[in-house]
Amino acid sequence: MTTDYAPQAANYVQLTPLSFLQRSATVFPQRLSVVYGDRQYTWKETLDRCQKLASALGNAGVKQGDTVAVLAFNTPELFEAHFGVPFSGAVLNTINTRLDDETVSYILGHGKAKALIVDAELLPVATPGLKALGGDIPIIVINDSQAGDMPAPDAALSTIDYEIFLQTGSDDFVGLMPNDEWQSLSLNYTSGTTGRPKGVLYHHRGSYLMSMGTIAGWQMPMHPVYLYSVPMFHCNGWGHAWTLAALAGTCVCLRAVDTRVMFDLMEKHQVTHFGGAPIVLNMLANAPADHQKRFDREINVMTAGAPPPASVLQSMNKLGFKVIHVYGLTETFGHVLMAAPQVEWEEKSDAERAELHARQGVCFPMSEAVDVLVGDPPQPVPHNGEVLGEIVLRGNTIMKGYLDNVEATNEAMHDGWFWTGDLAVVHPDGYVQIKDRAKDIIISGGENISSVEIENALYKHEAVAEAAVVAMPDEKWGESPCAFVTLREGFEASEQEIIDHVGSLIARFKRPKRVVFGALPKTATGKIQKYALRQDLQKS
C-alpha cells in the first residue's frame, strides 16, 4: 500500500570500507593512521597516498576489475594497498610471504595479476612467476630500511621504487568507489593444504559489514591503537586495516613477529588491541623475562587459527591481556564466530573458564546464522556436546566464490549454507566447539577419534609446548593416533610417559600409539601443517 520509491543517490550508497578512509581523513585528518619505525602518517596523508597509488596504478595501465598483487610484510605500503588498489577499481590480491616461488608463480598466473607491489626481500620468490607472466607488468618495489641485506634483483626485470611510483600519480585524483557493493574488493588464496590454493573473492559489502560487526562484537572504541601482528595477507589481516579506518585508529606496523619488538611497540605506542594465532600468544606468554612486559591497562587480543590452550590464556591474563577467541576461514573474511563471554563464566574456575573460551562459540554480530549439521538430508545436531556434525554458516561475510572455479564454489555453498568442512559439536549453551577437520578424524577399529581431543590432553602435560596428532596406518585397527610433540625448554618426558598421561585423561583406546618429538612444521599463519606430518609418516 505504501508508495514504492526506488532507491536514489541520496538514500542508497554502495557499502564499501573505502568510505571509512574518506570519513577519517575528513573528520580526523591530523590523527595518526600508520606508524612504522621512524615513519608516521596522519589519516589525511594516508588518504592522499592511497589516492596517489590508485592514480599511479591507473596511469600504469591497471583497469577496473584487474588484479593487483602484493607480496609484502606488514609495512605501511601493504596497509595503503588495502585502499589504494581498490581506489583504482582493481582487486587487491595479497600473497602469503612464506610461499615458495612455484606457488607464488601459480597465484600470479591464476589471478592474472596486472601489477605487483613487492618487498625487495621477496622479489626473488616472485621472479619466476613474473617471468612466466611475460615480465611486462609494473613491478613496484618496497625498499624498507628495516629489511636486511637485499639480494640483487634479476637483471631481466624492470622495477620501480614504491615511493617513486607514488609520485607518478596525480595530486587531484579522487579514489573510485564501487558501482555495486557486490563488486570484488580482494582476492585471497587459501593455504592450499589439500591441493592448489583457491582464490577467494571478497566483496565490498562484506568487508564493510565485517568491520562494523567487528567493532560491535569486539567492543572496539574510537581511536584504537592496533599492533598489526596478524599478517595482512591473511584474510586481509582479518579486515582490521579497514576497521581501523572506520575508527580513525592507529596501525602500528610490524615487519616480523618478534616478542621483544612487540612488547616494545606495545609500550611505546600505548597499543590497545592486537591479534595473533595461539602460537604468537604462546611466544608472548613465554617470552624471556628480560623483555617481557606486564601492563596495568587492559590490552585486547583476538586469537584464531586454533583453540588457545588454557595455560596460554591464563598466562596472557596475568600480563594484562584480555583474550577473545574467534573462529573463521579465508572464505568468511576472517572471524565470524566468537567465544562471547557470558556473565556466569566469571564465577568459574580459571581452568573451566579457559575451556569455555577455547570453544569456537557463537555468531559475531554481522554473522547471520551458524549451525552444525549431520546426516542425509542434513539435520541440526542436538545441543548435547556429543554428536558431531559439520559447521555451516550464512551471512554477508561469506565469499562470492572461488575465482574461476565454479565446481569448488558449488561444493562450498549449497542449500543456503557455506559448508566449512570443520566437524563440531554444539553444547547445551548453544556454543559450537570444533572437534576436528573432517579429514583429521582418526578412524580406529571403527571408532571415530578426534585428534583435537588427544591434543588437548597432550597440552595438559607440563612438558608439552606444542602438539599435533594425525592418523597413522595401523595393520590391526586401520588407523591409530600418532602424536608429534615439541617439549618445553628445560623439560623432559619419555614417549611412554606421554602416552600414559593421555590415557589417564581420556578413553584409553584414544591414546597415541606413537609419540614423535621435535619441531612442528607450520604455515605462514602459525597453523601446524598436519599434511606434512602425514607425509613424514608415509615416508617413515
Added chain:
Amino acid sequence: MTTDYAPQAANYVQLTPLSFLQRSATVFPQRLSVVYGDRQYTWKETLDRCQKLASALGNAGVKQGDTVAVLAFNTPELFEAHFGVPFSGAVLNTINTRLDDETVSYILGHGKAKALIVDAELLPVATPGLKALGGDIPIIVINDSQAGDMPAPDAALSTIDYEIFLQTGSDDFVGLMPNDEWQSLSLNYTSGTTGRPKGVLYHHRGSYLMSMGTIAGWQMPMHPVYLYSVPMFHCNGWGHAWTLAALAGTCVCLRAVDTRVMFDLMEKHQVTHFGGAPIVLNMLANAPADHQKRFDREINVMTAGAPPPASVLQSMNKLGFKVIHVYGLTETFGHVLMAAPQVEWEEKSDAERAELHARQGVCFPMSEAVDVLVGDPPQPVPHNGEVLGEIVLRGNTIMKGYLDNVEATNEAMHDGWFWTGDLAVVHPDGYVQIKDRAKDIIISGGENISSVEIENALYKHEAVAEAAVVAMPDEKWGESPCAFVTLREGFEASEQEIIDHVGSLIARFKRPKRVVFGALPKTATGKIQKYALRQDLQKS
C-alpha cells in the same frame, strides 16, 4: 576478468535489525532485555513475545505491507512492537503521544492503519480516528499498572487487552524476515510544524546500518543499560530499540520524563546510556537537591533537537554525565551528524569546549556525506564559519520517501542529496553549525539575523532558563526579533535588562525589540514550537 558469481542465500542476507533480536535471544537468552517497574524480560522472552505478537497480528488479518499503528508511552509493549510488528510483515507506525485527536485521526487515515496498539490512557485521543476508519480494525489496549485513572473506553469500540491478544498468537510462529532490505520497516510522521504531518518511510537496510553506525560512533560496548527517556515514537527512539538488540543490552522503560524517577532508575539499574533533548538535560542539571544524584561512573548521554547550552553541558559533566551532541531529522532515522570530540579540545576552557560541542558537527560512521550548499547552481560554502548555506546529506540512513507524497519526496531529495532545510556554516575544522532553519531567519532592514545567535546570547544571562526568538512584523524594518523567555526560578530580569544584555554580546541591530516572559510551548520531543509563538504574535 573474475568469475562473476551472483549472490546466493549463503552469502547474501537482507540487512534488517530483526536479525539482532534473533542473535541476542540465541546467544544471550537469559540476559535482561527490558525492565519496567516490577516487570522484567529476558532476550529469549522478548523474542517469544514479539513472535507471538506477530502471529497474533497475522491471525487478526494484518498482511504483508499493512500498517500497524502504535500510540503508546515508552512501556515494554512499544519496545516489543519494534520487532513484533515487522515480524508480521507489517510496517510499524508509532504515533506521537502528545498529538490532538484530529491529527491522530489524520495519521491513522493517511497511514491506512490496519490495527492499533494503544495505551488505555491514550484511547480517547485515538477514538475519533478509529471511528472514522470504520471502527473495524483490531484495537489492542495496553493496560499499564503505572498509568493513572483511566477514562472509560467509548462503548462503540471493541478492544482487546494486549496480554490477552498475545495469547492468540501461535507458540511456534517464527518471525518473518524481509525479502528485500529496502522493504519498509516503519512509518514516522513529521511533527508537522509547517502543515500536515508527512509520513517518513524507513527501510530495513537503513535501520540496520543506523544501529551499527551508532555503536561505532557512540562507542557503545556490549550489554549497555539504556534508560529510554527519548520517546520511542520519535524516529523510533533514534533507533535505539534495535541497537539494544544488537548489543544484548537492557532497555529501562520510562512512562514519562520525571527527574526523580530518572535518577532513581539510573541508580537502581546501573544505567550506562540515555538520550534526551537539551530541555531534559536542563531538567536533570537543575533538579532539586533532594533527588538529584551524582555518579562516580561515567554515564553516556546523547542529546539532540537543539544545541545544548554551555551551562547545561558543564552542569551535566559535574554530575558524571558524558554528553555527546548529535543532529538529525525524522527523515534521517535520527542522528546522522555528531560533534565528535577532538583530542585538542581537551586543552580548551570549559566555555570554549562547550561551544565546540554545541555544533552539529561531522558525519556519523554510517553517514556517507554531508555538505553545506549555497547559490544557484548550489556550491559548497567556504569553511570559514561565516557563509550560510543549506545542510545536505547522503547515506543509507535517509528515508525512502514520504508515504503517498511524491511531490514532497522530490522536493526533499534531488541532485544526489537530501535537503534538510537547515541553514548552517562550516567552520575551518570542517564542523557544521546550524545557524537557523530556513524559515527561522529574521530579515530586518535587508540584513539576515539568525534567531539562534540571539538565543545563544540570551542563554548567557544567568536569569534565563529557556529562550526562543522569532520574527515579528516591523513597520520600519520589515521584521525584527522578538524574544520569548522563561526565567529561572528565583531569578528576575526586566525586558530592558535582557535587551541590553544581548546588545552587549552581539551586533546591536540584532537585539530583540521586544521580550515576552512566560512558559514556552513545546512539541512532544521538547522542541520549542516557534510557529505557535509566531501565531501568538499575529494575534497580539
